[in-house]
Amino acid sequence: MANKITFIGAGNMASAIIGGLIDSGVEPSTITATAPNDSELAAIKQRLGINTDTDNNAAVADADVVVLAVKPQIMRNVCEALRDSIQQQQPLMISIAAGLYADTIDQWLGGHNAMVRCMPNTPSLVGYGASGLYANAKVSDAQREIATQLMEAVGIVEWVEEEALLDAVTAVSGSAPAYFFLMFEAMEEAAVKLGLPAATARRLAIQTALGAATMAQQSDKDPATLKQNVMSPGGTTERAIQHMEEAQLRTTIADAMQACADRAQAMAKELSGS
Numbered sequence: 001m002a003n004k005i006t007f008i009g010a011g012n013m014a015s016a017i018i019g020g021l022i023d024s025g026v027e028p029s030t031i032t033a034t035a036p037n038d039s040e041l042a043a044i045k046q047r048l049g050i051n052t053d054t055d056n057n058a059a060v061a062d063a064d065v066v067v068l069a070v071k072p073q074i075m076r077n078v079c080e081a082l083r084d085s086i087q088q089q090q091p092l093m094i095s096i097a098a099g100l101y102a103d104t105i106d107q108w109l110g111g112h113n114a115m116v117r118c119m120p121n122t123p124s125l126v127g128y129g130a131s132g133l134y135a136n137a138k139v140s141d142a143q144r145e146i147a148t149q150l151m152e153a154v155g156i157v158e159w160v161e162e163e164a165l166l167d168a169v170t171a172v173s174g175s176a177p178a179y180f181f182l183m184f185e186a187m188e189e190a191a192v193k194l195g196l197p198a199a200t201a202r203r204l205a206i207q208t209a210l211g212a213a214t215m216a217q218q219s220d221k222d223p224a225t226l227k228q229n230v231m232s233p234g235g236t237t238e239r240a241i242q243h244m245e246e247a248q249l250r251t252t253i254a255d256a257m258q259a260c261a262d263r264a265q266a267m268a269k270e271l272s273g274s
């Protein structure tokens, strides 16, 4: 990727994407990241070998692509302070903020920008990211391709043609690594109660998830069939699954994902002032 990319914000999500990009072969000198704090930047510079800057305007001055990776609540201030530089430079803008409309960010940046909204997730750090992307009407086919290449360097990409669907993407992949981490915590705690050492339990649970995910990805069978294949009639798995179904695990998951998407929508309304 020959483009110069500037990340505004160098926190969890930006460093996950940057780490993944470098592992995929992107030259660190083509990447710049900003943050207000020199000491945080020194750490990321030392770890990843990228350029860093505490001055957002200086950092976008020669950028082809600018990734907005700050918290949604401070996005307005950050964008308004960048407006003149962005209007002059006209880079492809990519926002990874949850629950902030492309139009809202575009207005804060002075309007008429080519804007991609991306909902990534932290497994981007290890090349297993899953990102949903949406483009406004100003984004050219070539810029769509740049955004695809950028996020495919750290995982899989799915484009959505309706912006509202990014809330569903947030529920199914953006926030979802945390659901699986919760599952690991719960399985480890339960296995310890059953007598296993914590480290053994954690290793077995994580490897099992990796195995199940890899099987589900590679198999031509659907998840329901793969599940059935583990369940010997009258056996142990059947008893565990029966318990999960009776405890309404599906409803819990559906309600949690609805709450996630609702929160994304509410944030968009709050932060756009509508």
Ligand SMILES: NC(=O)C1=CN([C@@H]2O[C@H](COP(=O)(O)OP(=O)(O)OC[C@H]3O[C@@H](n4cnc5c(N)ncnc54)[C@H](OP(=O)(O)O)[C@@H]3O)[C@@H](O)[C@H]2O)C=CC1
Pocket: 008, 009, 010, 011, 012, 013, 014, 034, 035, 036, 037, 040, 056, 069, 070, 071, 072, 074, 078, 096, 097, 098, 119, 120, 121, 122, 174, 175
């Ligand atoms: N974490 C996740 O799993 C995901 C996050 N997102 C989105 O990514 C965005 C970032 O989230 P996350 O990485 O978790 O948050 P972090 O708090 O980890 O990162 C935010 C970064 O922005 C920096 N920052 C603060 N103020 C400024 C400023 N004025 N100019 C430049 N940089 C600034 C922070 O520096 P400092 O620490 O010094 O304040 C920090 O480096 C959010 O909008 C979130 O919705 C999307 C998908 C998944």
Ligand SMILES: O=C(O)[C@@H]1CCC=N1
Pocket: 098, 170, 174, 175
């Ligand atoms: O929790 C959040 O708001 C961010 C967006 C998706 C994952 N983390």
